[in-house]
Amino acid sequence: xxxxxxxxxxxxxxxxxxxxxxxxxxxxxxxxxxxxxxxxxxxxxxxxxxxxxxxxxxxxxxxxxxxxxxxxxxxxxxxxxxxxxxxxxxxxxxxxxxxxxxxxxxxxxxxxxxxxxxxxxxxxx
Numbered sequence: 001x002x003x004x005x006x007x008x009x010x011x012x013x014x015x016x017x018x019x020x021x022x023x024x025x026x027x028x029x030x031x032x033x034x035x036x037x038x039x040x041x042x043x044x045x046x047x048x049x050x051x052x053x054x055x056x057x058x059x060x061x062x063x064x065x066x067x068x069x070x071x072x073x074x075x076x077x078x079x080x081x082x083x084x085x086x087x088x089x090x091x092x093x094x095x096x097x098x099x100x101x102x103x104x105x106x107x108x109x110x111x112x113x114x115x116x117x118x119x120x121x122x123x124x125x
Contacts, residue, residue, distance in 0.1 A: 005020045005021060005022060006020070006021050006077060007019070007020060007021075007034070007077070007078040007079075007082060008020075008021045008029070008031060008075040008076065008077055008078050009037065009075065009076050009077075009078045010029070010031050010070045010074055010075045011070065011074040011075075012062060012068055012070050012074075013040055013045075013059070014040045014041040014045065014059070015036065015037075015038055015039060015040035015059075015061055015062065015092075016036075016037040016038040017031070017033050017034075017035065017036055017037060017061075017062055018033075018034050018035040018036075018037060018078050018082060018083075018088075019031035019032050019033045019034050019035075020032040020034060021075070022067070024072065027071060027072045027073075028069045028070065028071060028072060029069070029070055029071075029072050029075055030067055030068070030069050031067065031068060031069075031070055031075070032065060032066070032067050033062045033063065033064060033065060033066045033067070033068070033085075034064070034065075034082055034085060035082060035083045035084070035085050035088035035089075036061045036062070036085070036088045036089045036091075036092040037088070037092060038092050038095070038096070039061050039089075039092040039093050039095075039096040039115075040059035040060070040061060041059065041111070042056070042057065042058060042059055042110070042111035042114040042115065043056050043057060043107055043110065043111060044056060044057060045057075049105065049107045050107055051105070051106035051107040051109070051110045052106070056110050056114070058114040058117065058118065059114075060118060060121075061089055061092065061093075061118075061122075064085035064086070086124060089122060089124065090124050093115065093118070093119060093122070093124070096115065097112065097115055100112050100115070
């Protein structure tokens with residue numbers, strides 16, 4: 001990693017990621033995704049945890065190496081070990097699936113359907 005780049009913990013929409021801070025402009029930081037900490041929520045963000053909505057959105061995690069701008073107030077320096085991307089995605093997905101299975105609501109069931117499809121798309125095995 002270049003000396004001018006630093007690892008940060010960044011929130012993007014409803015997911016959380018570890019990434020390299022590459023640039024900063026207008027209170028925004030460009031991060032390069034290196035690992036997933038928490039998988040994005042599924043469904044309609046304007047009607048959280050509601051299953052009966054016109055469009056129940058499936059949200060993918062940002063991919064390895066993907067770059068995105070995040071507000072500067074949503075990041076903090078990351079000091080821990082950098083996990084491998086694929087394993088971090090597997091862990092984040094497993095944690096989210098476990099929480100949803102405990103929930104049991106209609107929203108959780110629809111979210112699980114999305115996550116099981118995403119799990120196939122991610123090709124984690």
